[in-house]
Each structure stands twice: as C-alpha cells, then as structure tokens.
Amino acid sequence: MLSVGPVFELINGFRRSKVLFTAVSLGIFDVLAGSETGLPAKELLRSLDTRAHSSRSEEGLERLLKGCASLKLLEPIVQTNRPILYRLTSMSRQYLTSQSPESMVGYIRHSNDVLYPLWSRLDASVLSGEACWTESFGRQNKDIFSSIYEGEGGVERFTQAMDAVATVAASHILQAVDLSWIRCMADLGGSSGALSAAFCERIPHLKSVVIELPHVIPIGQRLLARSNVSESIKARIHFSSGDFFASPEALPRDIDGIPINAYLLSRILHDWRDPLCLDLLRHLYTLLPSSIPSGVVICEMLLNDDGIGPVNANMQDLNMLAQTDGKERSLSEMRNLLEIAGFQRIEGYKTGSLLDVVVAYKT
Amino acid sequence: MLSVGPVFELINGFRRSKVLFTAVSLGIFDVLAGSETGLPAKELLRSLDTRAHSSRSEEGLERLLKGCASLKLLEPIVQTNRPILYRLTSMSRQYLTSQSPESMVGYIRHSNDVLYPLWSRLDASVLSGEACWTESFGRQNKDIFSSIYEGEGGVERFTQAMDAVATVAASHILQAVDLSWIRCMADLGGSSGALSAAFCERIPHLKSVVIELPHVIPIGQRLLARSNVSESIKARIHFSSGDFFASPEALPRDIDGIPINAYLLSRILHDWRDPLCLDLLRHLYTLLPSSIPSGVVICEMLLNDDGIGPVNANMQDLNMLAQTDGKERSLSEMRNLLEIAGFQRIEGYKTGSLLDVVVAYKT
Structure with missing residues (x-):
C-alpha cells in the first residue's frame, strides 16, 4: 500500500x-x-x-x-x-x-485577500476557460485589471505584490543573463519600478521609464520614493503614463534623447491571449532601433515544452486562468510568438526563482 | 541570501x-x-x-x-x-x-466544500479563540454539528469524510497497538462504522455498536451497506442512536448480553473543551467492567508535548479552532484528562498516519 x-x-x-x-x-x-x-x-x-x-x-x-x-x-x-x-x-x-528589502508581504496580502477567495471557484474557470471573478466575487467587470484593482487600496496591494516578486527574482534574472547591452529601457507595466531599480543597480548608467496606467503612476511613484532604493538609483527611474495595449504607438522611443534599446515585459504577456501579445511584440519590434543592440526582455515563469512542470509554473498558469485572459507559456511558445513578431535571436533562461527570463534581440 | x-x-x-x-x-x-x-x-x-x-x-x-x-x-x-x-x-x-477501498474522496469533498471557505476567516478564530462559521458563512448556528451538517447532503459528506480518514488510518492503528483484548466495543460517533469494520477484520469475534445521533444513523447504515466491507463483518456491526454528551448514562453496557469492554473515541474529544471531555471520560470509566480487561481507545492526532509539531497535527489543531469548540492534544494532555477520570495505565502510540492512538485501561 x-x-x-x-x-x-x-x-x-x-x-x-x-x-x-x-x-x-x-x-x-x-x-x-x-x-x-x-x-x-x-x-x-x-x-x-x-x-x-x-x-x-x-x-x-x-x-x-x-x-x-x-x-x-x-x-x-x-x-x-x-x-x-x-x-x-x-x-x-x-x-x-x-520592512525587509526582500519582503514578500505584498504578495502574501494579494494571495490572502484576492487569490485565495478567487481560487474557490477554480472549477468554473476550468470548465469555461475564462476568469472566475463573477463566480467567486459576484463581480461583473469589463476588464481584468478593474477586478484586480477593485476595493480600497487595491492598486497599492497589487503593486506591492508585484514589487515583492520582482525584487526577489531580480538577482536571479541578472545572474542568469548578461543584460549589460541595455542602455535605456522602458519597463512596461512596471508598477513602482522595482525591477527597473534592480537592473539599474547592476547596469551602470542605465535609465528606465516605467509605463503605467494613469491611476497607478502616483502609487508607483510613492512606493518607489519610500522604498530602500538609493536616491541615485531613484533618479534614474522615470514614470510615464500610457496604455501600451490600446496605444502601443504612443510608447516612448527615448529618454532625454537617449534611444530606448530594450522593452521590459515582466509578467505582462501572461495576462493576455496570443493575438494581443503578438500585436504588442510587433509594435515593440518596430519601435526598437536597428543601429545598436536592442531587444525585448520577458520575465515570467517558463513551463516545460510539453506544458507539464515545473509545478509552480503550472500553478501560476492556473492562476492566470482564474484571474486573467492569459496563461504561462513554454520557451517554445514564446519563441513562436517572438519569431512571428520579427525577432531572430531568442534565448531563454530558467532561473529556478520566481521569474524566468527570455531575451529576444532585434539586432 | x-x-x-x-x-x-x-x-x-x-x-x-x-x-x-x-x-x-x-x-x-x-x-x-x-x-x-x-x-x-x-x-x-x-x-x-x-x-x-x-x-x-x-x-x-x-x-x-x-x-x-x-x-x-x-x-x-x-x-x-x-x-x-x-x-x-x-x-x-x-x-x-x-470506488477504491482507501478512497479519500469524501474527505477531499469536505475539505473543498466546507473547510476551504471556513478557513478564509481563520484570523477571526485566532483573535476570538472560537469557531468562525459566522464570519465565513454568515451562519448563526447553536452548535457546531448543525454547521458541519448544514446544506443538502451535509451529513453524508461529513460521514464519508470521516470514513475516508478512518479507513486509511485503521491499519496503522492496528499495527501500532495490540487491541486483541477487546471483545465487544461501542464506537462513539462512529459514522458508518468504518473504524469498527477495520477492527472487526483484525480481531476475531469482535462486535461493535456504533453510537450516533438519530439523523446520522440511517446514512451511516446505508454507507456501510454499500461499502466494500464483507457481509460477515457487516453482521457484527450494530447501530444505536444516542447523544453521548447529553446522556452518557444511556450508553449501552453490552451487546446481546456480552459486556462492552472498550469505548472507542475516534476524533470525538478533539471537538470539545476539557471539562466536557472529562465528564464523558468519567462516565465511560464508570460504565466499563472491572472483572475483565477494559478501557477506552482514543484515535486522534497527537501533538508533541510542547504543542509544536508534527505539522499536520498543528494544522488539525487550527482546523478544530476554526470549526469546533475543541483542539488537538498532546499525549501528556490526554494523560492528564484520563488520570483525572480514573484511568491508570495510559499508553500513546504515534502511527505516522492520519490518526494516532491512545489506550487507557481501567483494569
């Protein structure tokens, strides 16, 4: 037995x-x-x-x-x-x-207040193939982020949750891959710029602009201001409001005249279906310069190529099913999307931490 | 790091x-x-x-x-x-x-339908020291079992949950301790008699009477009837209705004239506070015969003596906090209660399975 x-x-x-x-x-x-x-x-x-x-x-x-x-x-x-x-x-x-620099408290609060009750109706998501906000909370929202952000302090809680994961994963990402070719980057949906800050710590002279929805920006700025990040690093992180799915053409191509040669997509693609991801990636490809090394950096959990394992990636995939319109992807699924979008050299790295990393170079 | x-x-x-x-x-x-x-x-x-x-x-x-x-x-x-x-x-x-004889499906359904939502407000139980049915479900019930049994099929679901754990734990209990001295026993709150059946399989000629609340009896009998238990074993298991906390004096002292020399308490004491447990144990001590070997057999998870670990016993203790008026106990806490009730020789066995076992002998 x-x-x-x-x-x-x-x-x-x-x-x-x-x-x-x-x-x-x-x-x-x-x-x-x-x-x-x-x-x-x-x-x-x-x-x-x-x-x-x-x-x-x-x-x-x-x-x-x-x-x-x-x-x-x-x-x-x-x-x-x-x-x-x-x-x-x-x-x-x-x-x-x-107060710890690696605090997971934000992510734990998000898990307790939002994900635990949301997952109570995972069965509904499995059978419908769609998020279960309505079944679990009785909400009828028009888009996923109005659900995630709902309630008092919802934006702040989610921002802190994303910060927690980004901060803990950052050192593993930077250890896995050499990103020293990045001079200037846009951190799409980068919350309070936690990952931007970690990149700036490691890459001398790097500047980053966090692109966020208008109502998230003041919260992101406040959280960065009161974080443990040093003042000299904070000065290298900018914020700009925008909806990069609705208006990708409005994304900045430079910071103070220095061309942006990398777009960072940390846990962005896994919120959305393939066609929407493809639209965005195509736009980013067009926006990137050809004259210098350039590319996109995608930070997400990577599934194995058959979609089975590692366990936490599958759990995150089901989290995306319950919560969003998206999914976790394998490196081969990522490669497929990126190649269609025009990228040629594509490299994936499993970090063993909370986020893996895929780099797709234009040049 | x-x-x-x-x-x-x-x-x-x-x-x-x-x-x-x-x-x-x-x-x-x-x-x-x-x-x-x-x-x-x-x-x-x-x-x-x-x-x-x-x-x-x-x-x-x-x-x-x-x-x-x-x-x-x-x-x-x-x-x-x-x-x-x-x-x-x-x-x-x-x-x-x-359909498996060791199916945990009943316990999983109970965990999914009742415990998962109940635990959503564990914080309320921690701060009040009481069950959180009201906070989690908005219920105002007068006793814990009307909460556990509430809803369509509630009694059946809970009975199957208890059966699942009893069936899986039974072989470990019987391996840990020699219970061949039991000739005739009463299985207090024994649901469908799953543990009684396992004991009867192992101990020749043993008879058992399951004592349950009147509305649980027909469900317990039906579940036993359609179980994998052999007909000859089924014939040795009787059912008798009673509320052994309200009227312990009404408990049977024999089956067909054969004196009951063991009272089985499988996950009974952990539902209740010390004074109520003590009352019951005192009554059982009085009811047991002195002329032949006799005693009580308690099947529950045992905490370590300092109350910390094994992990699953602590998780079960908090489950009792959220769900009932009771708690998991250590062997020394059990010993203390049993000695006050009059029992002298008390032995505890950790099985490493879902239930441990304590035997307290009157003679």
Missing part, C-alpha cells in the same frame, strides 16, 4: 498557506521584528493591531504561533513552567517582515 | 490543494479509472458530468490536467503531434477514485 502522505500534504496545503497568510495579516512578524529575545503570546497580543476585532484570545493566538513554529516560520524558545517565547527565524525576518 | 523557495511553497499551498480538489469534484479520476490507456482532454471532457455548467472548455480542462500531471496526480503520455493522454497513477487510483 502506497503512503497516503503525499495526498494528505496536498489536501492540507491550503491550511499551511492560511497559517502563513493569517500570521502576516495580523502583523505578527512585524511585531516580532522589534524583539531580539522573542515574545510570549500574551505580550504579542498586546502589540497587535486588533482594533478591528472586538475580542482578543491569547489561546487562539498561541495556537497560531505554534502552527507557525511547526512550519519553521518562528523559532520557539520552550522553557519549563514559563510561557513559550516566539522569535523570528532568518527566513521570516528576510521574507515576512514589511 | 536564503532561498525564497520554502516561503513560496507555503504561499502556493492553497493552489495545489485546489487543483486536487477541483479535479476530484469534476470527477476526473473516476472517469479515468475506466481507462487503461488514458484519455486526452477532449474525450475526458465529454465524459465529465458538467450538466451544472453551461460552458465547456477543452483548454481550461487541459490546463488543469497539466497541473495535475505536474503534481504527479496523473501520468501524462506525451506523443509528438498528438494530444497528451492522461492516465491514473497508482497513487491516484488508490486514494482519489470514489
């Missing part, structure tokens, strides 16, 4: 996610970030921002903390006849506190 | 759960159980019971199937220029088809 273990792990996966999400949303890791020695549940409870809740239970919190400790998200200090102290681990300090 | 991998796995846990839940709820594994060679998405779609859905998308289904294959729940047969065939793996055949 095979062990039921692997099946049981899958059944319980949502519980593990929610333990993490709940601890983040209650601010547990942020409170513990201020304590070197660790805190017992009782003291932690006093420090949590629980104004929205009428009741406070030390027992409920202690059970969550023990759950976090069992998942190695907290280090328990167990002492005889004294309450357990809970302390951050290196991992939770790096990824689960709001 | 630490890898973000473990954090990302936790964030994505709910997606993996929902891929499994969705494939089960669409009946994919049951359809594939009828095919030795495997089926492509197109044919599979035709066989699914999708009457409740107006649209059918081969693409959506294919993406779910690829997700299942990435999780090793299906074996893909990839052929050049032909659609991928999907076939059951040994694991999915054993645990994910409705």
Whole structure:
C-alpha cells in the first residue's frame, strides 16, 4: 500500500498557506521584528493591531504561533513552567517582515485577500476557460485589471505584490543573463519600478521609464520614493503614463534623447491571449532601433515544452486562468510568438526563482 | 541570501490543494479509472458530468490536467503531434477514485466544500479563540454539528469524510497497538462504522455498536451497506442512536448480553473543551467492567508535548479552532484528562498516519 502522505500534504496545503497568510495579516512578524529575545503570546497580543476585532484570545493566538513554529516560520524558545517565547527565524525576518528589502508581504496580502477567495471557484474557470471573478466575487467587470484593482487600496496591494516578486527574482534574472547591452529601457507595466531599480543597480548608467496606467503612476511613484532604493538609483527611474495595449504607438522611443534599446515585459504577456501579445511584440519590434543592440526582455515563469512542470509554473498558469485572459507559456511558445513578431535571436533562461527570463534581440 | 523557495511553497499551498480538489469534484479520476490507456482532454471532457455548467472548455480542462500531471496526480503520455493522454497513477487510483477501498474522496469533498471557505476567516478564530462559521458563512448556528451538517447532503459528506480518514488510518492503528483484548466495543460517533469494520477484520469475534445521533444513523447504515466491507463483518456491526454528551448514562453496557469492554473515541474529544471531555471520560470509566480487561481507545492526532509539531497535527489543531469548540492534544494532555477520570495505565502510540492512538485501561 502506497503512503497516503503525499495526498494528505496536498489536501492540507491550503491550511499551511492560511497559517502563513493569517500570521502576516495580523502583523505578527512585524511585531516580532522589534524583539531580539522573542515574545510570549500574551505580550504579542498586546502589540497587535486588533482594533478591528472586538475580542482578543491569547489561546487562539498561541495556537497560531505554534502552527507557525511547526512550519519553521518562528523559532520557539520552550522553557519549563514559563510561557513559550516566539522569535523570528532568518527566513521570516528576510521574507515576512514589511520592512525587509526582500519582503514578500505584498504578495502574501494579494494571495490572502484576492487569490485565495478567487481560487474557490477554480472549477468554473476550468470548465469555461475564462476568469472566475463573477463566480467567486459576484463581480461583473469589463476588464481584468478593474477586478484586480477593485476595493480600497487595491492598486497599492497589487503593486506591492508585484514589487515583492520582482525584487526577489531580480538577482536571479541578472545572474542568469548578461543584460549589460541595455542602455535605456522602458519597463512596461512596471508598477513602482522595482525591477527597473534592480537592473539599474547592476547596469551602470542605465535609465528606465516605467509605463503605467494613469491611476497607478502616483502609487508607483510613492512606493518607489519610500522604498530602500538609493536616491541615485531613484533618479534614474522615470514614470510615464500610457496604455501600451490600446496605444502601443504612443510608447516612448527615448529618454532625454537617449534611444530606448530594450522593452521590459515582466509578467505582462501572461495576462493576455496570443493575438494581443503578438500585436504588442510587433509594435515593440518596430519601435526598437536597428543601429545598436536592442531587444525585448520577458520575465515570467517558463513551463516545460510539453506544458507539464515545473509545478509552480503550472500553478501560476492556473492562476492566470482564474484571474486573467492569459496563461504561462513554454520557451517554445514564446519563441513562436517572438519569431512571428520579427525577432531572430531568442534565448531563454530558467532561473529556478520566481521569474524566468527570455531575451529576444532585434539586432 | 536564503532561498525564497520554502516561503513560496507555503504561499502556493492553497493552489495545489485546489487543483486536487477541483479535479476530484469534476470527477476526473473516476472517469479515468475506466481507462487503461488514458484519455486526452477532449474525450475526458465529454465524459465529465458538467450538466451544472453551461460552458465547456477543452483548454481550461487541459490546463488543469497539466497541473495535475505536474503534481504527479496523473501520468501524462506525451506523443509528438498528438494530444497528451492522461492516465491514473497508482497513487491516484488508490486514494482519489470514489470506488477504491482507501478512497479519500469524501474527505477531499469536505475539505473543498466546507473547510476551504471556513478557513478564509481563520484570523477571526485566532483573535476570538472560537469557531468562525459566522464570519465565513454568515451562519448563526447553536452548535457546531448543525454547521458541519448544514446544506443538502451535509451529513453524508461529513460521514464519508470521516470514513475516508478512518479507513486509511485503521491499519496503522492496528499495527501500532495490540487491541486483541477487546471483545465487544461501542464506537462513539462512529459514522458508518468504518473504524469498527477495520477492527472487526483484525480481531476475531469482535462486535461493535456504533453510537450516533438519530439523523446520522440511517446514512451511516446505508454507507456501510454499500461499502466494500464483507457481509460477515457487516453482521457484527450494530447501530444505536444516542447523544453521548447529553446522556452518557444511556450508553449501552453490552451487546446481546456480552459486556462492552472498550469505548472507542475516534476524533470525538478533539471537538470539545476539557471539562466536557472529562465528564464523558468519567462516565465511560464508570460504565466499563472491572472483572475483565477494559478501557477506552482514543484515535486522534497527537501533538508533541510542547504543542509544536508534527505539522499536520498543528494544522488539525487550527482546523478544530476554526470549526469546533475543541483542539488537538498532546499525549501528556490526554494523560492528564484520563488520570483525572480514573484511568491508570495510559499508553500513546504515534502511527505516522492520519490518526494516532491512545489506550487507557481501567483494569
């Protein structure tokens, strides 16, 4: 008889996610970030921002903390006849506190507030082949981003979510591929420019302009302003409003007279169907200069060529099914689109991190 | 820099759960159980019971199937220029088809229909220390089981869920501890008697009476009748209606004149607070005979003595927090309750499976 273990792990996966999400949303890791020695549940409870809740239970919190400790998200200090102290681990300090440069808190909030309830009706998306905002939330929106951005703080939450993934993935992308040929780039749908900032850190003199929808720009600028990015890097990142699917011809071709020789598409194509992606790629090909090295840089998860694995890429593909009009693609699917759009030399790199990278050169 | 991998796995846990839940709820594994060679998405779609859905998308289904294959729940047969065939793996055949003796389908349906939405408001339970049925479903029920049983087929779904876990855990329990001293037992809240049946298979001449609430009995009997349990075993399992918390004094002390020398409590105590558990255990102690070996057998997940780990026991503890008035306990917490109730020799066994076991002997 095979062990039921692997099946049981899958059944319980949502519980593990929610333990993490709940601890983040209650601010547990942020409170513990201020304590070197660790805190017992009782003291932690006093420090949590629980104004929205009428009741406070030390027992409920202690059970969550023990759950976090069992998942190695907290280090328990167990002492005889004294309450357990809970302390951050290196991992939770790096990824689960709001102030860490590699904070995943934005992405976790997006997962908790939007994706977890959205996925409750994955069955509807599987059968219709379309997003399930209506089935899960009763919303009838005219486009996907009005759904993602809906609600108070929706734009900010999503922007922070995208920043979190971009920041963590950036070093892996830059390690996988030499992008030193980029002098000036446009970061399409680049939120607060987190990936632009990481590229600027690595590539001397690089300038980048983030292209975003008008109502996203002020939020992106504010988030960049209060980020850990150095002032000299911030000065190299510009913002320009535009809808590059509706009006790709309006995209800038230079920054202060320096020709843009790369368009960065980080998690853009996976939101849309092939024909729309193809239109955009064709336009970008036309806009790129021929006189100097130029191309597009696509940062997304790459599926294997048969569409099966890595697991997280398939999970992201189904996330796109539930959430958008798009999908994750394999390198061969990417290559196909890019070749039709006119690009010749196409290179794909699997980073093993949250985003892989495809570079397609015009020259 | 630490890898973000473990954090990302936790964030994505709910997606993996929902891929499994969705494939089960669409009946994919049951359809594939009828095919030795495997089926492509197109044919599979035709066989699914999708009457409740107006649209059918081969693409959506294919993406779910690829997700299942990435999780090793299906074996893909990839052929050049032909659609991928999907076939059951040994694991999915054993645990994910409705007709398998070890089917986990009932528990997966309960997880999908009840637990996943219930856990959406785990934060409320953590802060209140109480179940979150009201916050998650807007229900104001007077007791937990009216919540668990609510909705069409609620009792049957929950009974099948409990059966699934009991059946899979039974062989591990019986391997961990020698229960051959039991001649006649009462299986308190034993649903359809799945655990009773497994015990009867192993212990010659054992008889068991399942004690259940009146409206659960006919469903339990029907499920036992149509189960894979042999007729000779079925004949040794009786049903008797009763509410053993409200009227423990009404519990039977014999079956056809043979004294009951064991009370089985499989996932009963973890639904309730200590004082209520203690009342019940005291009553059981009084009811048990002193002239022959006798005791209670408790089947639940055991937490480590400091309450931290194993992970699945902590996840189950939080499940009890969200769902009931109870909790998972450590062996030392169990021992404490049992000693107060009068039991002397108390033995605990970790099985490594879905349920551990504690035996407390009166004599």
